[in-house]
Amino acid sequence: MFIRNAWYVGAWASDIKDQPFARTILGEPVVFFRGEDGKVAALEDRCCHRGLPLKFGAIEGNNIVCGYHGATFNCAGKCVAIPGQARIPSAMAVRSYPVVEQDELIWIWTGDVAQADPAQIVSFPFHQEWPHLTHTQHVKCDWKLMIGNLMDLTHLAYIHKSTIGGDPDAHTTAKFEVSPSENGVSFIRWLLNTQPPQMYVDAVGFEGRIDRWMEFEFTAPGSVKQFTGALNVGEEAYEKGPRQGGFALRVFHNVTPETKTSCFYFWSGCHGYRMDEPEVTKTLFAGLRKTFEEDEDILEAQQASLLRKPLPMISTVHDAAVVHAERVMSRRVKQEAEAVSNVVRGA
Amino acid sequence: MFIRNAWYVGAWASDIKDQPFARTILGEPVVFFRGEDGKVAALEDRCCHRGLPLKFGAIEGNNIVCGYHGATFNCAGKCVAIPGQARIPSAMAVRSYPVVEQDELIWIWTGDVAQADPAQIVSFPFHQEWPHLTHTQHVKCDWKLMIGNLMDLTHLAYIHKSTIGGDPDAHTTAKFEVSPSENGVSFIRWLLNTQPPQMYVDAVGFEGRIDRWMEFEFTAPGSVKQFTGALNVGEEAYEKGPRQGGFALRVFHNVTPETKTSCFYFWSGCHGYRMDEPEVTKTLFAGLRKTFEEDEDILEAQQASLLRKPLPMISTVHDAAVVHAERVMSRRVKQEAEAVSNVVRGA
Amino acid sequence: MFIRNAWYVGAWASDIKDQPFARTILGEPVVFFRGEDGKVAALEDRCCHRGLPLKFGAIEGNNIVCGYHGATFNCAGKCVAIPGQARIPSAMAVRSYPVVEQDELIWIWTGDVAQADPAQIVSFPFHQEWPHLTHTQHVKCDWKLMIGNLMDLTHLAYIHKSTIGGDPDAHTTAKFEVSPSENGVSFIRWLLNTQPPQMYVDAVGFEGRIDRWMEFEFTAPGSVKQFTGALNVGEEAYEKGPRQGGFALRVFHNVTPETKTSCFYFWSGCHGYRMDEPEVTKTLFAGLRKTFEEDEDILEAQQASLLRKPLPMISTVHDAAVVHAERVMSRRVKQEAEAVSNVVRGA
Ligand code: FES
Ligand code: FES
Ligand code: FES
Structure with missing residues (x-):
């Protein structure tokens, strides 16, 4: 159900300040904290003494001190102090997770530690180059539904009628190229000679019709890079090409499962126009936020409906990228299950 | 548990205006909508594409357009348009339910369509003749407990002490005639030479003692006609007789299961006195509403108690009509179960 | 999971006034009421007619009258009246529980009635002698976690840092004597030559260092007598010794399971200093309340964490009293289970 051997966004780097920060990731309680050396650690959020979540504890140096009886754990999860007791039982430890801070994001690995290769993390250099604001949504749907939403654009004309929707006809008659890859899928949709949505006009002052593209690149399990312009x-x-100037917007979407039916949706909106105007960043952010909250409402309603009664899915011609993404996700889930069963059989 | 081959009130006609109206009926998600031809349709509230409830959609002509990717369904549940796709797969359809609009009510049939005979609908012509107001209560109890409440009047002296209760002794010493029928039960209770409750005095100005009747006619599964005077x-x-003039009140009660432990309670209060005074209608309505909300509180507490631990029911002499109503409901549930098993065996 | 053959605090005597008072005790719905003779009765809170909780009823004399159809039960749970019906079926009865009012508390027994010996009730005469205020907390944790909290004092330095914590070092270097008994465990912890916490200074005006003790006596299943001074x-x-004068505080803690994962925590705070100053009683009470609410937050978080994934408990040297208390509780649960299985086998 989850793909465990993968890096996921656990938090924005800016979320982890001087207090423990707790979140459920792939069904497991995790507490993040930043030691005085500035490094972020991620531990199982459950003290091995009497079970209190460590998020109720206090950071001391590079360690975290449990808020119930003071057991102290280092960033590797090893207990390094028990108040008033010299000997520390070796079993006194909590699980620690590999963590990487990169591109303003905290990436976490909950699978087989031996396979945790930081080179696999999806990079997003635009966080260094383009002005942007970031946000986290807690969405009560299976993370795969969120990926499905990002891999389909026909919904713009319906869910986002009043925001970024634009001309409904244009969406369905668009040029649409899908490029499957081993671990994901990309697509680009062109709306040629079309009416600009109000948001674009407000942003860069288009006066006539435009050629518009939306390029999406999905890398399993949870990252989608969007280039809209x-x-x-x-x-x-x-x-x-090259597609430079005009309206240029890059969004980095990352979806991390919390439980089977809920996920965290981390996104940033970066703009390549009027890059020195903070008001523009704010306006863009407000627009994206409104749009993505429209998606949230629909996804939660869809999830509730599917929980009630699962659907034999019927797909349309517009679902090409969705269907490929679903195939990649299923294959990876299956591969992990087989690897586990091989280990069990001693193969 | 439910009686499926039966007409149930799904909504008041006035509930279905220019927006989709969704409600769970007998455990199934249903969306009602009124097309531009004025006809009400009822569809499964779950798009067959990706599962979004159709209530998030928009009415266009006599069709409903899904709010996610724009699939369009007619009042028979057939998909008649997919944006940007010419061929519509034949599997692209949602279930539709037979619906009849009658006496200001929308009746729906969730069972075997071949048996859906509108002639079986319980008629209530007083909605055309007597002034009235209507209400819907969402009660968190098994619909059968609500029928049990309506089939028993000893509770008036206890639950409704402060509203329509009247003299406790009168209730239990009343003349009480029960008339079972094939598909229901009727009873009439007479309180002779009794003190009028304040509500009656306020309504028609009784100055002395009165002869009072309460006549109830239950038709399974969910309709009760009340004539109180x-x-x-x-x-x-x-x-x-005839019982004309004086205080005359007719209530049409309809109970529709939502889930095993919740139901919708539709009622109207019609008065045969001072029929041209809207204030009288309002006062009557306010009194009934207070009374029926007293019942709601008790029924929800009863349901919670029975869920915790079911009861081997002990009945008293006053439960004659309740017991008969329960017998009718059980028999119909059983008959349906047998019919289904005969079909399965090919009998 | 529960110890049934034991007296538990069901309520404060002052909770049971002129209205029925309902509470779930060891998983069973119980209604307490005080008859006109002043005696408190405890009945199953579910009318045997149609299941309405009796808490919706009214007290009449020494009986309780059901709020639905008026069945009347005496303090032994026997139905003594059915409105309008002369003969009362012998099955018409609800369960009654042995109840004792003592030391301002209502004690209830939910186990085998033959074993209910009031001499086993833990007495607390200080309710007669020392000024005090009382409180009830509804805590969403297994009652055994609450006992574990009371049997351990290292947590003072962490949970109660800002209230009664005092000097962290003192807590773990304290003299600590544990005295196990057949049905409980006592311990006394001495903090010698230590800085007084602010609360003590405010109470009795200590000017220098103090010798401080905390004595706890647990009697299974749920009573803890605390003497802090x-x-x-x-x-x-x-x-x-004797330890008279100075700061002297007695707390009577009683923990009663509501469900597997929730309990009622009844406590009183009695002071032996400045006994004629009501303001002192109030200040003490406010301090205890703040402290015990800190425990409540932690215990609920601990319970949620353990529900998610139970812990193979690792204990430290400070857990001596906790571990003994857990052993006593487990043994009593086990003894009851064996007694039941002997009865079943006819042994
Ligand atoms: S629960 Fe963490 S130290 Fe005891
Ligand atoms: S979910 Fe209805 S059209 Fe896609
Ligand atoms: S439920 Fe108590 S008298 Fe009927």
């Missing part, structure tokens, strides 16, 4: 008709964005 | 002692309501 | 260094509290 538009140039005036005549600037040959489609025919020639 | 009173005449001055000496007008021979009991001995002769 | 302090004298000035030099008054030889530890070496000689």
